[in-house]
Amino acid sequence: MPIGMLSRKTGVNIETIRYYERIGLLPAPPRTAGGRRIYDDGHRRALAFIRRARELGFGLADIRALLALARPHGESCAQVERIASAHLDDVRNKLADLARLEHILAETVGKCARETAPTCPVLNMLDPG
Protein backbone atom coordinates (compact mmCIF):
# COMPACT_ATOMS: atom_id res chain seq x y z
CA MET A 1 0.00 0.00 0.00
CA PRO A 2 1.20 3.55 -0.69
CA ILE A 3 2.04 6.04 2.03
CA GLY A 4 -1.28 7.86 1.82
CA MET A 5 -3.23 4.73 2.61
CA LEU A 6 -0.91 3.84 5.46
CA SER A 7 -1.45 7.34 6.77
CA ARG A 8 -5.22 6.97 6.62
CA LYS A 9 -5.16 3.52 8.23
CA THR A 10 -2.99 4.53 11.17
CA GLY A 11 -3.97 8.16 11.58
CA VAL A 12 -0.33 9.21 11.30
CA ASN A 13 0.51 12.17 9.09
CA ILE A 14 2.38 11.39 5.86
CA GLU A 15 5.17 13.81 6.74
CA THR A 16 5.46 12.16 10.13
CA ILE A 17 5.77 8.71 8.59
CA ARG A 18 8.63 9.91 6.41
CA TYR A 19 10.14 11.58 9.45
CA TYR A 20 10.02 8.30 11.40
CA GLU A 21 11.76 6.59 8.53
CA ARG A 22 14.43 9.28 8.35
CA ILE A 23 15.30 8.91 12.03
CA GLY A 24 15.31 5.15 11.75
CA LEU A 25 12.21 4.46 13.85
CA LEU A 26 10.21 2.88 11.05
CA PRO A 27 12.06 0.56 8.62
CA ALA A 28 12.44 1.89 5.10
CA PRO A 29 10.00 0.05 2.83
CA PRO A 30 10.72 -1.13 -0.72
CA ARG A 31 9.89 1.21 -3.57
CA THR A 32 8.15 1.06 -6.91
CA ALA A 33 10.14 1.54 -10.10
CA GLY A 34 9.15 5.21 -9.90
CA GLY A 35 10.50 5.56 -6.38
CA ARG A 36 7.30 5.45 -4.31
CA ARG A 37 7.20 3.72 -0.95
CA ILE A 38 5.22 0.50 -0.73
CA TYR A 39 4.23 -0.66 2.74
CA ASP A 40 2.93 -4.00 3.98
CA ASP A 41 1.01 -5.03 7.06
CA GLY A 42 4.17 -5.35 9.11
CA HIS A 43 4.81 -1.68 8.61
CA ARG A 44 1.24 -0.90 9.48
CA ARG A 45 1.54 -2.76 12.77
CA ALA A 46 4.84 -1.12 13.63
CA LEU A 47 3.43 2.30 12.91
CA ALA A 48 0.29 1.60 14.91
CA PHE A 49 2.52 0.48 17.78
CA ILE A 50 4.47 3.72 17.58
CA ARG A 51 1.29 5.71 17.48
CA ARG A 52 -0.19 4.09 20.58
CA ALA A 53 3.06 4.55 22.42
CA ARG A 54 3.10 8.23 21.44
CA GLU A 55 -0.47 8.62 22.64
CA LEU A 56 0.66 7.22 25.96
CA GLY A 57 3.33 9.88 26.06
CA PHE A 58 6.41 7.75 25.45
CA GLY A 59 9.32 9.59 23.89
CA LEU A 60 10.84 8.45 20.63
CA ALA A 61 13.93 7.10 22.39
CA ASP A 62 11.74 4.93 24.62
CA ILE A 63 9.75 3.79 21.63
CA ARG A 64 12.92 2.84 19.82
CA ALA A 65 13.88 0.67 22.79
CA LEU A 66 10.40 -0.81 23.08
CA LEU A 67 10.37 -1.73 19.40
CA ALA A 68 13.70 -3.49 19.80
CA LEU A 69 12.43 -5.38 22.83
CA ALA A 70 9.22 -6.32 21.09
CA ARG A 71 11.08 -8.59 18.67
CA PRO A 72 12.51 -11.41 20.85
CA HIS A 73 9.16 -12.20 22.42
CA GLY A 74 9.20 -13.48 25.97
CA GLU A 75 12.21 -12.83 28.14
CA SER A 76 12.75 -9.07 28.07
CA CYS A 77 9.58 -8.07 29.85
CA ALA A 78 11.56 -6.81 32.83
CA GLN A 79 13.28 -4.21 30.65
CA VAL A 80 10.00 -3.20 29.11
CA GLU A 81 8.52 -2.81 32.53
CA ARG A 82 11.41 -0.61 33.61
CA ILE A 83 10.84 1.74 30.71
CA ALA A 84 7.10 1.83 31.29
CA SER A 85 7.30 2.44 35.01
CA ALA A 86 9.94 5.14 34.59
CA HIS A 87 7.55 6.79 32.20
CA LEU A 88 4.72 6.33 34.67
CA ASP A 89 6.78 8.14 37.31
CA ASP A 90 7.31 10.91 34.84
CA VAL A 91 3.62 11.17 34.11
CA ARG A 92 2.81 11.25 37.82
CA ASN A 93 5.28 14.05 38.41
CA LYS A 94 3.82 16.07 35.58
CA LEU A 95 0.36 15.36 36.89
CA ALA A 96 1.29 16.69 40.32
CA ASP A 97 2.85 19.79 38.77
CA LEU A 98 -0.21 20.45 36.66
CA ALA A 99 -2.54 19.94 39.59
CA ARG A 100 -0.62 22.54 41.57
CA LEU A 101 -0.82 24.88 38.60
CA GLU A 102 -4.49 24.31 38.18
CA HIS A 103 -5.11 25.10 41.81
CA ILE A 104 -3.27 28.42 41.75
CA LEU A 105 -4.76 29.50 38.44
CA ALA A 106 -8.29 28.54 39.41
CA GLU A 107 -8.00 30.42 42.67
CA THR A 108 -6.66 33.54 41.00
CA VAL A 109 -9.13 33.57 38.15
CA GLY A 110 -11.85 32.98 40.71
CA LYS A 111 -10.92 36.24 42.40
CA CYS A 112 -11.43 38.04 39.08
CA ALA A 113 -15.04 36.82 39.00
CA ARG A 114 -15.71 38.04 42.54
CA GLU A 115 -14.40 41.40 41.43
CA THR A 116 -13.62 42.67 44.91
CA ALA A 117 -9.94 43.46 44.44
CA PRO A 118 -8.80 46.98 43.60
CA THR A 119 -6.08 45.69 41.25
CA CYS A 120 -6.17 42.80 38.80
CA PRO A 121 -5.75 39.59 40.80
CA VAL A 122 -3.86 37.84 38.01
CA LEU A 123 -1.32 40.61 37.54
CA ASN A 124 -1.14 40.92 41.28
CA MET A 125 -0.06 37.35 41.66
CA LEU A 126 2.50 37.61 38.89
CA ASP A 127 3.96 40.90 40.00
CA PRO A 128 6.83 40.51 42.47
CA GLY A 129 5.81 43.71 44.25
Add this chain to the structure above:
Amino acid sequence: MPIGMLSRKTGVNIETIRYYERIGLLPAPPRTAGGRRIYDDGHRRALAFIRRARELGFGLADIRALLALARPHGESCAQVERIASAHLDDVRNKLADLARLEHILAETVGKCARETAPTCPVLNMLDPG
Protein backbone atom coordinates in the same frame (compact mmCIF):
# COMPACT_ATOMS: atom_id res chain seq x y z
CA MET B 1 23.83 45.12 38.23
CA PRO B 2 25.48 42.79 35.72
CA ILE B 3 23.72 39.88 34.08
CA GLY B 4 25.18 37.26 36.41
CA MET B 5 23.74 38.95 39.46
CA LEU B 6 20.37 39.34 37.78
CA SER B 7 20.51 35.68 36.97
CA ARG B 8 21.24 34.76 40.59
CA LYS B 9 18.54 37.06 41.94
CA THR B 10 15.81 35.76 39.68
CA GLY B 11 16.88 32.19 39.18
CA VAL B 12 16.81 32.67 35.42
CA ASN B 13 19.72 31.32 33.39
CA ILE B 14 22.04 33.91 31.83
CA GLU B 15 21.56 32.47 28.37
CA THR B 16 17.82 32.60 28.90
CA ILE B 17 17.96 36.27 29.90
CA ARG B 18 19.82 37.09 26.71
CA TYR B 19 17.34 34.98 24.79
CA TYR B 20 14.43 36.95 26.27
CA GLU B 21 16.11 40.13 25.21
CA ARG B 22 16.71 38.82 21.71
CA ILE B 23 13.05 37.95 21.21
CA GLY B 24 11.98 41.27 22.66
CA LEU B 25 10.40 39.97 25.84
CA LEU B 26 12.77 41.75 28.18
CA PRO B 27 13.82 45.31 27.29
CA ALA B 28 17.46 45.74 26.27
CA PRO B 29 19.35 47.37 29.13
CA PRO B 30 22.05 50.04 28.79
CA ARG B 31 25.64 48.90 28.50
CA THR B 32 28.99 49.75 30.02
CA ALA B 33 31.71 51.29 27.86
CA GLY B 34 32.98 47.76 27.33
CA GLY B 35 29.60 46.52 26.12
CA ARG B 36 28.31 44.70 29.18
CA ARG B 37 24.64 44.79 30.11
CA ILE B 38 23.68 46.77 33.20
CA TYR B 39 20.29 46.04 34.72
CA ASP B 40 18.23 47.92 37.26
CA ASP B 41 15.43 46.91 39.57
CA GLY B 42 12.81 47.45 36.87
CA HIS B 43 14.45 44.76 34.82
CA ARG B 44 14.60 42.52 37.83
CA ARG B 45 10.88 42.89 38.43
CA ALA B 46 10.05 42.27 34.79
CA LEU B 47 12.18 39.17 34.72
CA ALA B 48 10.69 37.89 37.97
CA PHE B 49 7.25 38.46 36.47
CA ILE B 50 8.22 36.45 33.42
CA ARG B 51 9.61 33.71 35.55
CA ARG B 52 6.49 33.34 37.66
CA ALA B 53 4.34 33.31 34.59
CA ARG B 54 6.53 30.59 33.05
CA GLU B 55 6.26 28.56 36.24
CA LEU B 56 2.51 28.80 35.89
CA GLY B 57 2.82 27.41 32.40
CA PHE B 58 2.06 30.53 30.37
CA GLY B 59 3.61 30.57 26.91
CA LEU B 60 5.87 33.38 25.83
CA ALA B 61 3.19 34.88 23.58
CA ASP B 62 0.79 35.07 26.53
CA ILE B 63 3.49 36.57 28.70
CA ARG B 64 4.22 39.18 26.08
CA ALA B 65 0.54 40.16 26.17
CA LEU B 66 0.42 40.12 29.97
CA LEU B 67 3.46 42.35 30.20
CA ALA B 68 1.85 44.81 27.83
CA LEU B 69 -1.36 44.78 29.87
CA ALA B 70 0.52 45.20 33.12
CA ARG B 71 1.59 48.74 32.18
CA PRO B 72 -1.67 50.74 32.09
CA HIS B 73 -2.74 49.64 35.56
CA GLY B 74 -6.42 49.31 36.22
CA GLU B 75 -8.76 48.92 33.28
CA SER B 76 -7.49 45.96 31.27
CA CYS B 77 -8.17 43.29 33.86
CA ALA B 78 -10.82 41.71 31.65
CA GLN B 79 -8.24 40.98 28.95
CA VAL B 80 -5.85 39.60 31.51
CA GLU B 81 -8.57 37.38 32.84
CA ARG B 82 -9.32 36.10 29.36
CA ILE B 83 -5.71 35.06 28.86
CA ALA B 84 -5.51 33.46 32.25
CA SER B 85 -8.73 31.53 31.98
CA ALA B 86 -7.89 30.32 28.47
CA HIS B 87 -4.66 29.04 29.94
CA LEU B 88 -6.56 27.47 32.81
CA ASP B 89 -8.72 25.60 30.31
CA ASP B 90 -5.59 24.41 28.63
CA VAL B 91 -4.13 23.21 31.88
CA ARG B 92 -7.34 21.38 32.72
CA ASN B 93 -7.35 19.62 29.37
CA LYS B 94 -3.78 18.54 29.80
CA LEU B 95 -4.58 17.41 33.30
CA ALA B 96 -7.42 15.26 32.06
CA ASP B 97 -5.21 13.79 29.32
CA LEU B 98 -2.47 12.98 31.78
CA ALA B 99 -4.89 11.44 34.24
CA ARG B 100 -6.16 9.13 31.52
CA LEU B 101 -2.58 8.26 30.65
CA GLU B 102 -1.69 7.62 34.24
CA HIS B 103 -4.64 5.31 34.63
CA ILE B 104 -3.77 3.16 31.63
CA LEU B 105 -0.07 3.02 32.41
CA ALA B 106 -0.62 2.20 36.07
CA GLU B 107 -3.03 -0.57 35.19
CA THR B 108 -0.67 -2.08 32.64
CA VAL B 109 2.44 -1.86 34.78
CA GLY B 110 0.41 -3.33 37.63
CA LYS B 111 -0.19 -6.43 35.52
CA CYS B 112 3.58 -6.83 35.14
CA ALA B 113 3.92 -7.03 38.92
CA ARG B 114 1.23 -9.68 39.19
CA GLU B 115 3.19 -11.63 36.59
CA THR B 116 0.29 -13.83 35.53
CA ALA B 117 0.27 -13.02 31.83
CA PRO B 118 2.04 -15.26 29.31
CA THR B 119 3.21 -12.28 27.26
CA CYS B 120 4.48 -8.90 28.40
CA PRO B 121 1.45 -6.79 29.37
CA VAL B 122 3.03 -3.55 28.24
CA LEU B 123 3.95 -4.82 24.79
CA ASN B 124 0.59 -6.49 24.64
CA MET B 125 -1.21 -3.24 25.12
CA LEU B 126 0.91 -1.45 22.54
CA ASP B 127 0.76 -4.16 19.93
CA PRO B 128 -2.21 -3.76 17.58
CA GLY B 129 -2.54 -7.55 17.28
Add this chain to the structure above:
DNA sequence: CCTTGTTCCTGTAGCTGCTACAGGATGTAG
Protein backbone atom coordinates in the same frame (compact mmCIF):
# COMPACT_ATOMS: atom_id res chain seq x y z
C1' DC C 1 -2.12 8.14 -26.87
C1' DC C 2 -2.89 12.22 -24.17
C1' DT C 3 -4.47 14.99 -20.69
C1' DT C 4 -6.00 15.88 -16.10
C1' DG C 5 -5.87 15.46 -11.33
C1' DT C 6 -4.20 13.30 -7.47
C1' DT C 7 -0.61 11.37 -5.06
C1' DC C 8 3.97 11.13 -4.09
C1' DC C 9 9.13 12.53 -4.03
C1' DT C 10 13.38 15.18 -1.87
C1' DG C 11 15.20 18.78 0.68
C1' DT C 12 15.02 22.58 3.56
C1' DA C 13 13.24 25.68 6.95
C1' DG C 14 10.14 26.69 10.67
C1' DC C 15 7.84 26.04 15.35
C1' DT C 16 8.63 26.43 21.26
C1' DG C 17 11.75 27.54 24.79
C1' DC C 18 15.52 27.15 25.76
C1' DT C 19 20.74 25.23 26.30
C1' DA C 20 25.54 24.64 24.91
C1' DC C 21 29.22 25.57 22.90
C1' DA C 22 33.44 28.37 20.46
C1' DG C 23 36.41 31.99 20.50
C1' DG C 24 37.20 36.19 22.15
C1' DA C 25 36.93 40.72 25.04
C1' DT C 26 36.46 42.97 29.67
C1' DG C 27 36.45 43.79 34.54
C1' DT C 28 38.52 43.11 39.16
C1' DA C 29 41.59 41.64 42.94
C1' DG C 30 46.03 40.81 44.64
Add this chain to the structure above:
DNA sequence: CTACATCCTGTAGCAGCTACAGGAACAAGG
Protein backbone atom coordinates in the same frame (compact mmCIF):
# COMPACT_ATOMS: atom_id res chain seq x y z
C1' DC D 1 50.70 43.26 35.80
C1' DT D 2 48.94 39.06 35.90
C1' DA D 3 45.36 35.81 36.87
C1' DC D 4 40.85 34.65 36.82
C1' DA D 5 36.00 35.38 36.71
C1' DT D 6 32.64 37.21 34.09
C1' DC D 7 30.82 38.71 30.07
C1' DC D 8 30.20 39.22 24.78
C1' DT D 9 28.35 37.51 19.90
C1' DG D 10 26.96 34.05 16.93
C1' DT D 11 25.72 29.63 15.75
C1' DA D 12 23.94 25.08 16.33
C1' DG D 13 21.46 21.64 18.85
C1' DC D 14 17.39 19.31 21.53
C1' DA D 15 12.07 17.06 20.80
C1' DG D 16 8.74 16.01 17.52
C1' DC D 17 6.96 17.25 14.28
C1' DT D 18 4.79 20.50 10.29
C1' DA D 19 4.92 23.18 6.12
C1' DC D 20 6.39 24.51 2.27
C1' DA D 21 8.75 24.52 -2.85
C1' DG D 22 9.45 22.48 -6.99
C1' DG D 23 9.11 18.56 -9.41
C1' DA D 24 8.02 13.48 -10.85
C1' DA D 25 4.78 9.45 -11.19
C1' DC D 26 0.47 7.13 -11.62
C1' DA D 27 -4.72 6.01 -12.49
C1' DA D 28 -8.75 7.16 -15.04
C1' DG D 29 -11.35 9.31 -18.72
C1' DG D 30 -11.71 10.92 -23.48
